[in-house]
Amino acid sequence: MRILGLILRTLFLLVVIVVTVRVASPQTESLWSAYDTPSDMFRFVLGVAVGGFIAFQIFQYPKSPAEMRKWVPIGLAVLPLALLCAAVIW
Numbered sequence: 001m002r003i004l005g006l007i008l009r010t011l012f013l014l015v016v017i018v019v020t021v022r023v024a025s026p027q028t029e030s031l032w033s034a035y036d037t038p039s040d041m042f043r044f045v046l047g048v049a050v051g052g053f054i055a056f057q058i059f060q061y062p063k064s065p066a067e068m069r070k071w072v073p074i075g076l077a078v079l080p081l082a083l084l085c086a087a088v089i090w
Helices: 002-024 038-058 065-089
Strands: none
Touching (some): 002 038
């Protein structure tokens, strides 16, 4: 159960990072043209901050087995929804 919880948690957080990077990418042609519009630059900086925080959470391993067991039903419920959200956004 601990390994399954860890896998589901990690997969969910990775999908959230992918969705965050996709949403935070500049609406203009390239990353360097994000400096032209303040909204693109704000979206990019906020996306990097959120993605960094979520990536940090991947390496924060929960200490107790009960916390990992909680991720089994949560992961089974939210991972398909996160994958669907990623597919729709992409």
